[in-house]
Amino acid sequence: TQLLEQSPQFLSIQEGENLTVYCNSSSVFSSLQWYRQEPGEGPVLLVTVVTGGEVKKLKRLTFQFGDARKDSSLHITAAQPGDTGLYLCAGAHRGGSQGNLIFGKGTKLSVKP
Amino acid sequence: DAGVIQSPRHEVTEMGQEVTLRCKPISGHDYLFWYRQTMMRGLELLIYFNNNVPIDDSGMPEDRFSAKMPNASFSTLKIQPSEPRDSAVYFCASSPFFVGASQPQHFGDGTRLSIL
Numbered sequence: 001t002q003l004l005e006q007s008p009q010f011l012s013i014q015e016g017e018n019l020t021v022y023c024n025s026s027s028v029f030s031s032l033q034w035y036r037q038e039p040g041e042g043p044v045l046l047v048t049v050v051t052g053g054e055v056k057k058l059k060r061l062t063f064q065f066g067d068a069r070k071d072s073s074l075h076i077t078a079a080q081p082g083d084t085g086l087y088l089c090a091g092a093h094r095g096g097s098q099g100n101l102i103f104g105k106g107t108k109l110s111v112k113p
Numbered sequence: 114d115a116g117v118i119q120s121p122r123h124e125v126t127e128m129g130q131e132v133t134l135r136c137k138p139i140s141g142h143d144y145l146f147w148y149r150q151t152m153m154r155g156l157e158l159l160i161y162f163n164n165n166v167p168i169d170d171s172g173m174p175e176d177r178f179s180a181k182m183p184n185a186s187f188s189t190l191k192i193q194p195s196e197p198r199d200s201a202v203y204f205c206a207s208s209p210f211f212v213g214a215s216q217p218q219h220f221g222d223g224t225r226l227s228i229l
Contacts, residue, residue, distance in 0.1 A: 033217065033218075040223075041222050041223075042204050042221050042223055043204075043218075043220050044220070045217045045218070045219075048217065088156065090218075092216075100158065100161065100169065101158075101218065103148075103155060103156040103157075103158075104155065105154075105155030105156075106155060106156075
């Protein structure tokens, strides 16, 4: 079973601070997705990264896929209370079924005003 | 467009009872997934369908769990008999088919299930 480990598990910061969360695996993934989940709702896709070393930006969020496609990071600049939520990474395994994603357990982020 | 619709949003029942969770995927999506989310184990894939056919049910915990997709617009997940350890949030997700990159999954808002 391939595992995606996310760290830290919990993160509580003040508004305006920067932060980075990580998603690591010993397996190679053909692509990796990041989702954000708010209480009482389902996860919502933020971004998909496909190429090793790829960097994608979504406003104050910067996503990077590791060169070996085994890990990824999410960096948030000047965090705001609206960024609060559970951040999940999910990997698609090369050669596996086209439908299946492996999810990490997530990083629960709390941004205090 | 309507998103993935799940019902009920909350279910509280006593152990031993049959529980049926329902899902309407996004129209035109070929894949449908059932997940279970708990604090301890995170988001676990239970089963998924492609064009209404079950492809991988290896995540279904026991024979007490069953899932069906009688047509492209409806799926059910049944637990019979239910047990307290089945308490969790159950999500349904759907995704379109395309080759070459992983598919984005669109999630419903989940059913929060409590077995007393």
